[in-house]
Amino acid sequence: MKALMFGWEFPPHILGGLGTASYGLTKGMWECGNMDITFVIPKPHGDEDKSFAKIIGASQIPVGWRDVSREYVESRIGNIMNPDEYYRLRDHIYADFNYMRLNDLGCIEFSGRYPDNLLEEINNYSICAGVIARTEEFDVIHSHDWLTYPAGIHAKQVTGKPLVIHVHATDFDRSRGNVNPTVYNIERDGMIHADHIITVSNLTRNTVIEKYGIDPAKVTTVHNAVTPLSEEFLSVDPPRAKEKVVTFLGRITMQKGPEYFVEAAARVLKNNHNVRFVMAxxxxxxxxxxxxxxxxxxxxxxxxxxxxxxKQVYEMLKASDVYVMPSVSEPFGISPLEAMQMGVPSIISKQSGCAEILTNVIKTDYWDIDAMADAIYSIVTYPAMYDQLKEDGLDEVNRITWDKAGAKVIDIYNKVLHRN
Known part of the structure; x- marks a missing residue:
């Protein structure tokens, strides 16, 4: 089966959990066998792992005709794309986009990030999707998160192939309810056009059904997982502080509840001053x-x-005694699983998707700073509790693998293709 995936991040160049999840799922699906995946991102760097997916960069998609030599194409983008691919794509330009700001190869430049003109980049990305969809062979389209929904819709309109969208988060999660109407409309448009919707947790599934008015039969939860760590990461040996170390690792934004971490820290330090807190x-x-x-x-x-x-992430975790994720609204949250892989006891908010599948962690409401402080204090104070959470957590997380999530996604593909 061939899938055309649209994403916004792909390791090693990532800005958050979206890239990590996209990589893990794609590799997990490939490990299931009989999967041929083309993964599109705005701006590849050439050092992405291509062993299990073909990587295409929107920034190398010609949308304006240019008469350029093979040698010149090779010199400009040869480290990222085979020149033959460039010419093949150039033959499928479907409209004259020369009125846009194009470079010397007739391509649109992308930041590869989340710039101030993000909505413009999302639209430009969907233009590139039209050329790709006319060129590539595939059975199903898969769009990761709202930034790529317009691209997925365009590809579906061009080919008639079924569209699966993957909701890694909604604007209700990112904004604590202060929803951006433009983003909401892009999200809902994607959901309406999709043949099926994958959500990363039941928490997110309920949001999709209740806030966007989507038929429950159209929405399936596939929980995220973690990639087994390489020996390079498992063997990191950072300096250890004399004091106990409690770590928050993530975006310092209102969605992640950083103020609750600080307030819980203040309570812990009233009873035990021999603790250091890290907000990375x-x-x-x-x-x-x-x-x-x-x-x-x-x-x-x-x-x-x-x-x-x-590697910095795993050095930070290895040097920690407790990991805390106090998110206000977390569609899933991979970071506690990464902490558990490093043998770090974790405290997570009940308002996170990963709370649906993790048992060997401590769960508190994000706003209950007293309960959070009590949990931190207990882990840093009682070795037996620390050891049990460490050992049982490690055993649990090693069973949460991406190939299992990948198999569920492949089942959804077969469903939309009417193959089962």
């Missing part, structure tokens, strides 16, 4: 959290190391 990540609430820690008189026990990626 970046986001629009970072300055507020630095100020809040100072106001609570705990700035000397708090660290803000900034955005962590790759």
């Amino acid at each position: 990540g970046s986001g629009d609430m970072m300055d507020k959290m630095i100020t809040l820690a100072a106001e609570r008189g705990i700035a000397d026990r708090f660290h803000f190391p900034g955005f962590q990626k790759g």
Whole structure:
């Protein structure tokens, strides 16, 4: 079976959990066998893992005709795309887009990030999807998150092939209910045009049904998983602090509930001053959290190391005694699973999708800072509790694999293709 996937991130260049989940699921589906996947992203760098999927960059899709030599194409994009592919795509340009800002190859430039002109990039991405859909061979279209829904819709309109959309989050999660109407309309348009909708948790499934008015029969939950860690990550050996270390790792935004982490920290430190708290990540609430820690008189026990990626993440986790995810609304939340892989006891909010499948963690309401503080205090104080959460958590997370999630997605493909 051949799938055409549209995504926005792909490792090693990721800005959040979307890229990690897209990679894990794609590889898990490939491991199930008999899957041929083409994965489209706005801007590849050439160092993506292509062993289980063909990677196409929208930034290398010609949408305006250019008479350029093979040597020139090779020199410009040869590290990312085979020149033959460029010419094959050039023969499927379906309209004259030369009125747009195109480069010397007739391609649209993409940031590969989440720029201020994000809506323009989403629209441009859907234009590129039209050329790709006319060129590639595939049975089903799969769009990851709202940024790629317009591309998936366009590909469906061009080919008539079924569209599956994957809801990794909704704007209700990202905005704490203060929904952007433009984003909401893009999300709902994708849901209406989709032949089937995959959500990463039942929490998200309920949001799709209740807030977007979608038929429950059209929505299936496929929980995320984790990729087994390489020896490089498992063997990291960072310096350990003399004190216990409690870590928050993620975007410092209102969705992630960072203020509840700071408030819980203040309560813990009243009873045990031999603890350090780390808020790793970046986001629009970072300055507020630095100020809040100072106001609570705990700035000397708090660290803000900034955005962590790759090996840094696992070094940070390995140096931790407790991991906390106090998210206000978390569609899934892969980071606690990554912490458990490193043998770190985890505390998660009941308002997270991963709470539906994890048992060897402590769950609290995101707003219950007393319960969160009690859980942190207990783990750093009682070795027996720490050891049990560490060992049982590691055993549990090692059974949550992407090939199982991939098999469920393939079943959904067969359903929309009427093959079962």
